[in-house]
Amino acid sequence: MHPDPALWTTLWPKLHGASAHFPIALALVAAVCEAAAFLLGEGSRRDGLRAAGFYAIAFAALGTVPAVASGLVMTKGETLGHDLLFWHHVFVWPSFAAIVGLAVWRVLTGEKMSRRAQARYLLALLVTAGLISAAGYWGGEMIVNG
Amino acid sequence: MxxxxxxxxxxxxxxxxxxxxxxxxxxxxxxxxxxxxxxxxAVPSSAVSEADRVARGQRFYTQSCAHCHGETGDGQGEDGGADLRGLAASNARIANAITRGIKGEMPTFRKRYDPQEVSALVAYVRTFTAAAAP
The missing domain is CATH 1.20.5 (Single alpha-helices involved in coiled-coils or other helix-helix interfaces)
Known part of the structure; x- marks a missing residue:
């Protein structure tokens, strides 16, 4: 049995578009919440922001699964490609790995992170937020100029 | 601690x-x-070389595309079409535009060309190099 070509040209791009925005938005929310929490002193507001950052990165990691899967099926397993797709992938793969890694790090440590570990985590999260934003930018370029 | x-x-x-x-x-x-x-x-494995594909694509291009996009893909055809030189779009995107058309701008060629023929067209369109800067 061979895949229906119409499925690839209609369904998967729609699924990719529908799923790809969640990890982008949630990674950015996680970065903002963790940065704000890092700058604030001890208190319930800081704890609330840390909790929001925790759930945001956890759900961002879960959201990367359908986004990556639908993207791979849509492009018939293309992991790099050329032109705009190439640039999309240059940013997608490191950010995908980083989001999953950061979520695991955060889930394992919970609230037990030292101040230095928090700073490292925040730095990695900010870089990841930049990478996933760039991936989203090149994804948008494919729709507008592709 | x-x-x-x-x-x-x-x-x-x-x-x-x-x-x-x-x-x-x-x-x-x-x-x-x-x-x-x-x-x-599943397609007949006639081991079509890239040169053959481009040559096939050129034939289809002349039949269906040149009157809008111009013989050299510069968009200077009789009916006025997009400049196809140095396209940044992916092959899949170009094939999709050929197959499904672009609403209000370009007709669909789904019934005229099968996926292999569209692929040949894409290969030929890729031979148009970007226009030199003025």
Whole structure:
């Protein structure tokens, strides 16, 4: 049995578009919440922001699964490609790995992170937020100029 | 203060998870490629060379595209079409535009050309190099 070509040209791009925005938005929310929490002193507001950052990165990691899967099926397993797709992938793969890694790090440590570990985590999260934003930018370029 | 084991191991486990995620994506990509490749192998395996494909594409281009996009893809055809030189779009995107058309701008060629013929057209369109800057 061979895949229906119409499925690839209609369904998967729609699924990719529908799923790809969640990890982008949630990674950015996680970065903002963790940065704000890092700058604030001890208190319930800081704890609330840390909790929001925790759930945001956890759900961002879960959201990367359908986004990556639908993207791979849509492009018939293309992991790099050329032109705009190439640039999309240059940013997608490191950010995908980083989001999953950061979520695991955060889930394992919970609230037990030292101040230095928090700073490292925040730095990695900010870089990841930049990478996933760039991936989203090149994804948008494919729709507008592709 | 002694850190709990999960906290101390967290960065290493995070790295392992990241690499596992990439590996999983790679496995999925290989699986999808194999599935898509199976579809491609269903096509008569006449071992069409790239040059043959481009030559076929040129024939189709002259028949269906040149009157709008121009003989050289410069968009200077009789009916006025887009400049196709140095397109940044992916092959899949170009094939999709040929197959499905562009609403209000370009007709669909789904019934006229099958996927292999569209692929040949894309290969020929790729031979149009970007226009030199004025």
């Amino acid at each position: 002694k850190r709990p084991p999960s906290s101390a191991l967290a960065p290493a486990l995070a790295l392992a998870a990241a690499l596992t995620a990439l590996g999983g994506a790679w496995v999925l990509a290989c699986g999808v490629k194999a599935l898509a490749g199976g579809a491609a192998q």
